[in-house]
Amino acid sequence: xxxxxxxxxxxxxxxxxxxxxxxxxxxxxxxxxxxxxxxxxxxxxxxxxxxxxxxxxxxxxxxxxxxxxxxxxxxxxxxxxxxxxxxxxxxxxxxxxxxxxxxxxxxxxxxxxxxxxxxxxxxxxxxxxxxxxxxxxxxxxxxxxxxxxxxxxxxxxxxxxxxxxxxxxxxxxxxxxxxxxxxxxxxxxxxxxxxxxxxxxxxxxxxxxxxxxxxxxxxxxxxxxxxxxxxxxxxxxxxxxxxxxxxxxxxxxxxxxxxxxxxxxxxxxxxxxxxxxx
Numbered sequence: 001x002x003x004x005x006x007x008x009x010x011x012x013x014x015x016x017x018x019x020x021x022x023x024x025x026x027x028x029x030x031x032x033x034x035x036x037x038x039x040x041x042x043x044x045x046x047x048x049x050x051x052x053x054x055x056x057x058x059x060x061x062x063x064x065x066x067x068x069x070x071x072x073x074x075x076x077x078x079x080x081x082x083x084x085x086x087x088x089x090x091x092x093x094x095x096x097x098x099x100x101x102x103x104x105x106x107x108x109x110x111x112x113x114x115x116x117x118x119x120x121x122x123x124x125x126x127x128x129x130x131x132x133x134x135x136x137x138x139x140x141x142x143x144x145x146x147x148x149x150x151x152x153x154x155x156x157x158x159x160x161x162x163x164x165x166x167x168x169x170x171x172x173x174x175x176x177x178x179x180x181x182x183x184x185x186x187x188x189x190x191x192x193x194x195x196x197x198x199x200x201x202x203x204x205x206x207x208x209x210x211x212x213x214x215x216x217x218x219x220x221x222x223x224x225x226x227x228x229x230x231x232x233x234x235x236x237x238x239x240x241x242x243x244x245x246x247x248x249x250x251x252x253x254x255x256x257x258x259x260x261x262x263x264x265x266x267x268x269x270x271x272x273x274x275x276x277x278x
Contacts, residue, residue, distance in 0.1 A: 005049040006104060012042030013101035020093035024169055032090050039097060043077050050074060060127040066110035073103035075138035083142060089171055089179050095145045125201035133194030137254060139187025144251035146179040147244035154241060173240065180243050181233060188226045195223065218257035225250035
């Protein structure tokens with residue numbers, strides 16, 4: 001029953017993509033409003049699909065890359081809608097909406113896990129760890145998307161392309177830098193709390209807080225990127241291009257930690273460890 005709901009979400013997210021790209025090109029406010037509504041409409045069946053999967057599995061839906069992508073995508077859409085309500089950077093939807101649609105596509109294409117779930121998944125701390133970490137990932141993803149727009153707009157300014165397509169449609173550098181700061185101050189604490197909850201889960205499941213496995217090491221490197229960025233923004237006044245580049249670099253490390261360490265290395269973080277072998 002969950003897959004038809006996900007197809008409804010996919011249709012809504014692709015519809016939102018068309019509306020946000022239309023807004024980006026035509027700059028019509030009505031398209032922006034309808035794009036936000038379409039993403040909200042997609043979030044409703046998306047949420048129900050996750051609830052149904054959790055009920056069917058008997059645990060938090062995070063045993064496979066596809067399931068985890070769905071949870072991350074849910075967090076991304078929810079974070080974007082909240083950001084669009086509180087601090088609207090309207091053109092951000094032109095990147096967030098297609099990313100949301102592609103992540104659902106990926107989740108539907110990826111194979112489901114085979115075999116019964118590992119007892120490792122039956123932990124409240126694991127659910128708390130995953131939810132906090134993915135909410136942090138979502139906010140930092142928005143900082144990454146804003147960083148891309150910042151570099152594009154800065155290039156337009158340096159080239160004095162004041163009448164160009166992108167210059168006339170992208171927000172000012174000050175607005176994009178404020179977006180980076182706002183997403184960082186929300187995403188980094190959530191990411192940090194997710195790591196702490198993960199350590200508590202590891203203590204409960206494995207008897208140790210930290211194992212230095214590949215995902216933990218990569219996650220620590222990403223955390224250090226963002227910790228340095230936030231510290232320097234608050235203390236040294238880092239702004240602009242440097243902050244945008246560090247946000248992009250930190251996000252790329254997060255992607256490797258999220259996907260690569262779960263698929264390429266054997267550890268208790270790998271998805272195969274969540275499926276008991278016969």
